[in-house]
Amino acid sequence: METYKGKVRLVIKNYPYKYRDYSHMAAEASLAAGDQGKYCEMHDLLLKNSPRLDRDSVIRYAKELGLDMKAFTASIEGFKHAAIIERDKKLAVDMDLYNTPTFFINGRKVIGNRSYEYLRKIVDEELKNAKR
Amino acid sequence: MKTNLAAALIFLFAVSFASAEEKRFTVPVDGSPVCGPPTAAVTIIEFIDFQ
Amino acid sequence: MRKDSISLLVALLFVLMTCGTVFAGHLEPFAGVPVQVKNPQTPEKTELGKQLFFDRRLSGDGTMSCATCHMPELAFTDGQDISLSYPTTKNWRNSPTLINVVFQKYLFHDGRSKTLEDQALFPMMSAFEMNKNLDFLEEQLRQVPAYVDSFRRVFNGEITRERIAMAIAAFERTLVSVNSPLDRFLRGDQKALSDEARKGLEVFEGKGKCADCHYGVNLSDDKFFALHVPENQALLNDPRVTATMRFVAKVYHYKDYRDLKEDPGRYLITKKKQDWKAFRTPTLRDIARTAPYMHNGVLATLDEVIDFFDRGGGEGNKALKPLGLTDDEKKALKTFMVEALSGDEIRIAYPAVP
Numbered sequence: 229m230e231t232y233k234g235k236v237r238l239v240i241k242n243y244p245y246k247y248r249d250y251s252h253m254a255a256e257a258s259l260a261a262g263d264q265g266k267y268c269e270m271h272d273l274l275l276k277n278s279p280r281l282d283r284d285s286v287i288r289y290a291k292e293l294g295l296d297m298k299a300f301t302a303s304i305e306g307f308k309h310a311a312i313i314e315r316d317k318k319l320a321v322d323m324d325l326y327n328t329p330t331f332f333i334n335g336r337k338v339i340g341n342r343s344y345e346y347l348r349k350i351v352d353e354e355l356k357n358a359k360r
Numbered sequence: 361m362k363t364n365l366a367a368a369l370i371f372l373f374a375v376s377f378a379s380a381e382e383k384r385f386t387v388p389v390d391g392s393p394v395c396g397p398p399t400a401a402v403t404i405i406e407f408i409d410f411q
Numbered sequence: 412m413r414k415d416s417i418s419l420l421v422a423l424l425f426v427l428m429t430c431g432t433v434f435a436g437h438l439e440p441f442a443g444v445p446v447q448v449k450n451p452q453t454p455e456k457t458e459l460g461k462q463l464f465f466d467r468r469l470s471g472d473g474t475m476s477c478a479t480c481h482m483p484e485l486a487f488t489d490g491q492d493i494s495l496s497y498p499t500t501k502n503w504r505n506s507p508t509l510i511n512v513v514f515q516k517y518l519f520h521d522g523r524s525k526t527l528e529d530q531a532l533f534p535m536m537s538a539f540e541m542n543k544n545l546d547f548l549e550e551q552l553r554q555v556p557a558y559v560d561s562f563r564r565v566f567n568g569e570i571t572r573e574r575i576a577m578a579i580a581a582f583e584r585t586l587v588s589v590n591s592p593l594d595r596f597l598r599g600d601q602k603a604l605s606d607e608a609r610k611g612l613e614v615f616e617g618k619g620k621c622a623d624c625h626y627g628v629n630l631s632d633d634k635f636f637a638l639h640v641p642e643n644q645a646l647l648n649d650p651r652v653t654a655t656m657r658f659v660a661k662v663y664h665y666k667d668y669r670d671l672k673e674d675p676g677r678y679l680i681t682k683k684k685q686d687w688k689a690f691r692t693p694t695l696r697d698i699a700r701t702a703p704y705m706h707n708g709v710l711a712t713l714d715e716v717i718d719f720f721d722r723g724g725g726e727g728n729k730a731l732k733p734l735g736l737t738d739d740e741k742k743a744l745k746t747f748m749v750e751a752l753s754g755d756e757i758r759i760a761y762p763a764v765p
Contacts, residue, residue, distance in 0.1 A: 234396075234397055234399075234400065235400055235401055235402060236396055236400050236402045236403075236404060237394060237396035237397060237398065237403050237404070238394065238396050238403075238404050238405075238406060239387075239389045239394050239403060239404070239405045239406070240393045240395070240406055240408060241387075241405060241406065241407045241408070242407075242409075243407040243408060244410075244411070245409050245411070245499070248409065248411045250410075250411050251409050251410065251411045254409075254410035254411060255410065258393070258410070259393070262393050267393045267395070268393075268395035271393070271395065274410040275410060278410050279411050281410060281411055312392075315391075316392070316407070319387075319388070323385070323387070326467070326475065326479070327474075327479070327495060328407055328408055328409040328498075329406050329407060329408045329409070330406070330407040331404055331405065331406050331407075332385055332403075332404070332405040332406075333402065333403075334403055335384030335385045335386060336384055336385075337385055339489070339490075339495070340491055340495050342491070343492075343645065351402055351404070354401070354402045355401055355402055358401035358402065359401075383484075
């Protein structure tokens, strides 16, 4: 992402897998951080530390980002953003998506965990297209 | 406001490159978190599970 | 008329005798598929097989169907170096195309199955693929009235795992590469190939030695060779891949499975020394559509593949020798592979899954 600063924008849809234990809470945590203006920071932190996403770890990440802990904890414990997460999940199923991650790079579908080089190639193609 | 612009941008891309070989999908982005500037030439939408 | 019923007609019209008239180096045009005596093809059966192929009930968590890793749009592969896997696990090999599987004597990169009926159940049961308990699957499908009816019509009996596999196999046998420029050329249409592609064909049969193994109608000898393809770096040091590898090795009674660090290939199945790291010769039909290449997807493009063979394969292998192709010859060879070997695109009308 950093290589493409200013050129690439990331839109995040939550698609926590139903049988994973910490998936939902991690999604809640990211959105709770978003309420305090630190969504992207939390997003990166969660990915970096995945799969260490148990409750204590997530709270530690929030502290690292200097979030208001009372609001953050209340948010993840109250499943405050469940509606957004459910909406995203429904969208995914409606689009017949079942794999995470799935990317749409300017609408081009890329399924599965790809290498950085693979994604870079597509992003570069799109940047080139955009310049024309 | 930001997110509306995003949707419009994606739509534009979807249309302008419709002739390209690959199928392009339109994904609604309203009300979803965004990282990066709204003016970016490339929009990546990720369906993600952090775990 | 739908594509699969056309293929079926073709199959009925041209009865291909399978007894060995195929010689190494000799390319043949498509002239029909072998008739299936044990599992005869019928339109109802292939249609049922198609529904099952796209049915996510076949996976443990209901997220995957056969089509997840064999997508019609990607020539029945998933386009990844290493195949997609059951959520939270990792696969260790490339998803092979299903095009022309009807011609294969062995299935899987290590050839562990000899029939599609045998093959089809493996990924369903596999812990790192679809992870489905087959007893449970049978009971689930028996609760779907449309399937109960279809199985009764097609098999004159109830739903069993064997019949599920038979129907899927019948569908997969309709996925055939037909009407490629090579087919037309071999039938006598001199104009079917461009000059460059014809030059490539000469390299293919001559200096490039490709046709030594890639011959017959399916451009494959159905044998196994240890070419010492480089390891896919993504597979090394990933504990999830190690778990997958050792799990498969254990299932195949590989003695030191707890120490295994690399893919033993066909050795797992035969335990013969010459099969250590050997993998099946794949078809080259529609090869331009099935990147990335090799059993571990480590070669991303046909250029890389041609360079690999030109070098004489991987380090220490005894199957290949350097070819010394010129840049022009490599270019022509690639043109041949891209232009000549792609058949009519197989378009699948997605079925309504009951």
